[in-house]
Amino acid sequence: MSRKQKLELTWIGKDERPRLEPRILLEDPALSHHACHRVSETDRFDNLLIHGDNLLALKALEQDFRGRVQCIYIDPPFNTQQDFKHYPDGLEHSTWLSMMEARVKLLHSLLHPSGTLCVHIDDNELAYLTVLVDEIFGRANRVAICTFKQSSVSGPKARNPGPVSVASYLLMYAKAKPLWKFSRTYRATSRDSRYSKWIANFDAPASQWVLQNLSDAFGEWLELQSDASKRRIAKNMERALHDFVVRNAERVVRTARVADKDVNESAREKLQASRRSASQVFVARREGLPDYYFLNGEQLIFYSAKVREIDGRATTAEAVSTLWDDLLSNNIHNEGGVAFPDGKKPEALLRRVLDMTTADGDLVLDSFAGSGTTGAVAHKMGRRWIMVELGEHCHTHIVPRLRKVIDGQDPSGITAATVWKGGGGFRYYRLAPSLLREDSFGNMVINPEYRPEMLVEAVCKLMGYTYAPSDSHYWQHGHASETDFLYVTTASLTHAQLRALSEDIGEDRTLLVCCKAFRANADAFPNLTLQKIPQTVLDRCEWDRDDYSLRIANLPPAPEPTEAEAEPNPRTPMRGRKRTQPVATDDLFGQGDEA
Structure with missing residues (x-):
């Protein structure tokens, strides 16, 4: 009888499993921090910052936090070739994959059944990592691969042969897709010019509505404005038109073709009647759903369906897709008041991830904390968080950044969008020795x-x-x-x-x-x-091993x-x-x- 086979990614050393010691965590009160007073009743004080090897830290967390984390975002080393310049390609990929496999398995155990894993990666290891995480989470639980535009076509990279690389990727997995919690998220976009009609007598019954051109309605409104307002509007006419449309979104419409088979029976009768009386609007009522409006055999679509409130302001919006090209920040180097060249991610990126995958009070984990963006964003959004970082920038970057957030002294990033005023705190822990x-x-x-x-x-x-x-x-x-x-x-x-x-x-x-x-x-x-x-x-x-990190780049050639x-x-x-x-x-x- 032949051995049962499965589709899997193999590499040198895959069967070598680290036997991890479950360490305890030791708090250092001198580095822990909390606000001097409560800012609100929802202040979060039970956040954790852990300094030490992240594989040992994840093992230390496993007993108390198994199945409790709602969202895990990690931004691991991208495995660029310069990290392995003295080593053969097989060792390069194998060592990186072994590092990732051990961590992803522990992350899977920490994730809540309805939770989400997001792994930020570039194209060096995207294909390998996708197959690896498929194997651990199950291919059926892969939700999306989102493309994040993180730079523009400029600088030295534009002179390299081949297409210019300006993107990285977010692998998104559900722990169990049938239980997965996801919130539809929207992003601001420009005005949709297809909506070119205006209901002149909106307060009248729908059957008596009269449609005119949107441009005429905007012109009539503009004539009523003062001379000073007209001069200000003239500097950005499109912006003024957009704001006019959003304020009156229930009166701005377009028509769309609709087939009889695409609507229910009662609506079909109204649709057919609209063809016979081309100038009259017919309404098909629907219980629990928006009503159908038909004119001359076509459906009336209202601009109000495209309007959402984003950062406290009503605007034209669309559902977030797998292409994230709207988050490029020219001021990212100033976010959090810390410099982290070539590694810092914009707070808006983490906000989008957490908007999609968490709710207020949920627990967020980042085991490759870097400059501390995940914790800063989670804190400002009212989420609880755990971060792990081995490098010394845990003390030079993360601790000072989080203190500013807690003390209400960080005006950067998503502070204004979340109306963040400070508050809460975190506990700083080190891994105990063996x-x-x-x-x-x-x-x-x-x-x-x-x-x-x-x-x-x-x-x-x-x-x-x-x-x-x-x-x-x-x-x-x-x-x-x-x-x-x-x-x-x-x-x-x-x-x-x-x-x-x-x-x-x-x-x-x-x-x-x-x-x-x-x-x-x-x-x-x-x-x-x-x-x-x-x-x-x-x-x-x-026993007595304190470092499972990827440090091959620091080793001299044999x-x-x-x-x-x-x-x-x-x-x-x-x-x-x-x-x-x-x-x-x-x-x-x-x-x-x-x-």
């Missing part, structure tokens, strides 16, 4: 940086328990359910201590005991599960071997030769005490 660290004798020991409460929280997370220390029960450090608890201690427990613990727990509850050692049979107490750390966790994950290095040296001992091990020290994770 729980286990190799000592000078080669043994895995408890990291000396861990305080007792850190150790308890770390073991809770490692074992999948919720960290919730009890004030009334010393043994209740965490819980997996209402009757299943966890206890962490650095002591070696005797049979008498375990018996007392078992009696305190009672028959209706269970307790996982993680300790240095115990002197009792492991199954002596039915309501206790005894485990020695680290024996049960040593192989669970990769040197060519010299003749001396190429010839084997008989005096050089083999690398694989077993060496004498030093005597191990007894510690929290020592094995000197037998169970």
